[in-house]
Amino acid sequence: MSKGSIKTKQKILDSATELFLKKGVDRVGVREIAAKAGINLSLMNYYFQTKEKLFETIFDMLVKDKAEHLRDILESNLPIEEKxxxxxxxxxxxxxxxxxxxxxxxxxIHRNPEKLKTMGSVLALYNSEKFCNHINIEAQAGRVRSVNPEQLYVSIISLILFPFAIKELIADRNKFTPKEYDDFVITRKTHITDMVLSYLKV
Amino acid sequence: MSKGSIKTKQKILDSATELFLKKGVDRVGVREIAAKAGINLSLMNYYFQTKEKLFETIFDMLVKDKAEHLRDILESNLPIEEKxxxxxxxxxxxxxxxxxxxxxxxxxIHRNPEKLKTMGSVLALYNSEKFCNHINIEAQAGRVRSVNPEQLYVSIISLILFPFAIKELIADRNKFTPKEYDDFVITRKTHITDMVLSYLKV
DNA sequence: GTCTATATGGCGATAGAC
DNA sequence: GTCTATCGCCATATAGAC
Structure with a gap:
């Protein structure tokens, strides 16, 4: 039954993924994807119906295991500082x-706020519950400062994520080469950790 | 010469501003703007050529004085904590x-990274130079911890801005009403300040 | 499964009459 | 200045041949 089907489907996914990652979803047309995959536009419709569904499929693939890894860390039994x-x-x-x-x-988030509830991968990226529980326990035991845990969680992901959202602006204003930008972000690892842990210190 | 011109232009700007703020640039069509302004689509083009230019005009208007106010704070002689x-x-x-x-x-940033250099209003929102100088002076005098000032600046704007970028996600995951979300953000003022200042403390 | 061909309808932009 | 009419591009959808 499904002869070239699996390969074709994969070819579409591969091409679309590469284009989405390189140019951004909104700057890639369905015709461009079909051309790169070497297939007809209708065939893409046969497999994925709409560009939006194709995007959601790819997004889930890209994010799923990453999100699980992050969740595992938050749900682990590591000491809070190490976590x-x-x-x-x-x-x-x-x-x-x-x-x-x-x-x-x-x-x-901005295209379709209502879709949020159905997109598990996105939700996995904002996953504060276990973290907040842990913080509360540590605070009650007097091992960290007493803080609003949800605020802290939002702060941590803000410190991590936002610089990637304004990558071009940071690079432009600091005249960073791509390598210098990567160095800047790597340096952020210790910077962010230092900031958060010094805030939590009793 | 310019009879109804000024009024018409203003009507377009008002309508577009309201729609842009309510729905976001990408979710507003030029026809919708024209309809709300009670004029023809072509007339909008006569005044603003493209939707992009219309957007840039409005953006500059909205941001200019705000950005100046923020810059004034950074360039003031206030003590670093107060600043x-x-x-x-x-x-x-x-x-x-x-x-x-x-x-x-x-x-x-994402639509047209090259345009960044020409959009003064955007640049004014990322304006680290004076801040970094001040931090360096304080650090050398031993009044604050010795830090990478650019990292710190990026961290501060990340803590401030990112929660607004993922407003819908935060509201959804915490089941916030609009008022609760505003309260959450207002609470962030002291949260962020505490975090940054505790990090800087020698 | 894969193709050609075509239709619908939305969009941003423009030509040209008045 | 202001309009009508239209162009060209796109995403989406469907019919129908192979």
């Missing part, structure tokens, strides 16, 4: 590999 | 008033 440090390091490593994931997430 | 606190408070007040400014900036 925060690992989380920051891993998150930044993921984004250095695929910087455009941030703008993917934000395009989903 | 940071004022900056955070003012920036968040601006964004509570017009939350969509953040997504405006980011749409400019």
């Amino acid at each position: 925060i440090s690992d989380y920051i390091d891993s998150y930044i490593d993921i984004l250095i590999d695929k910087p455009i994931l941030v703008s993917f997430v934000m395009s989903v | 940071i606190s004022d900056y955070i408070d003012s920036y968040i007040d601006i964004l509570i008033d017009k939350p969509i400014l953040v997504s405006f900036v980011m749409s400019v």
Whole structure:
């Protein structure tokens, strides 16, 4: 039954992924994707119906295992300092590999806010519950400063994610080469960790 | 010569501003703007040529005086702690008033990165030079911890801006009503200030 | 499964009459 | 200045041949 089907489907996914990552979702047309995949536009419609569904499929693939890894860290039994440090390091490593994931997430948020509830991958990227519980426990035990844990969680992901959302602006204003920008972001790992942990210190 | 011209131009600007702020640039069509302004689509083009130029005009108007106010704070002679606190408070007040400014900036960044150099208003929103100088002076005098000032500046604007960029996600995951979201953001003023100042403390 | 061909409808932009 | 009419591009959808 499905002869070239699997390969064709994969070819479409590969081409679209490459284009989405390189140019951003809004700047890629369906015709361009079909051309790159070497197939007809109608065939793309046969497999994915709409560009939006194709995007969601790709987005889920790109994000799923990354999100699980991040969730595992937050749900682990590591001491709070180590947990925060690992989380920051891993998150930044993921984004250095695929910087455009941030703008993917934000395009989903702004394109279709109602869709949020059905897109598990996006929700996995904002996953504060276990973290907040842990912070509360530590605070009650007097091992960290007593803080609003949700605020802290939002602050941590802001410190990690936002520089990738305004990458071009930062690079432009500091006259960074691509390598210098990467160095800047890598340096952020310790910067962010230092900032958060010094804030939590009792 | 310019009979109804000024009024017409203003009517277009008013209509477009309202729609852009309410729905976001990408979700507003030129026909919708023209209809709301009660004029013909071509007339809009006569005054503003393209939707992009119309947007840039409005963006500059919305941002200019706000950006100047923020710059004034950074260039003031306030003690560093007060300067940071004022900056955070003012920036968040601006964004509570017009939350969509953040997504405006980011749409400019992603739509046309090359345009960045010519859009003075955007550049004014990332304006680290004076701040970095001040931090360096304080650090050398031993009044604050010795830090990478550019990293710190990026961190401060990340803490301020990012929650507005993912407003819908935060509201959804915490089941915030609009008022609860505003409260959350107002609470951030002291949260962010505490975090930054505790980090800087020697 | 894969193709050609075509239709619909939205969009930004423009030509040209008045 | 202001309009009508239209162009060209796009995403989406469908019919129908192979």
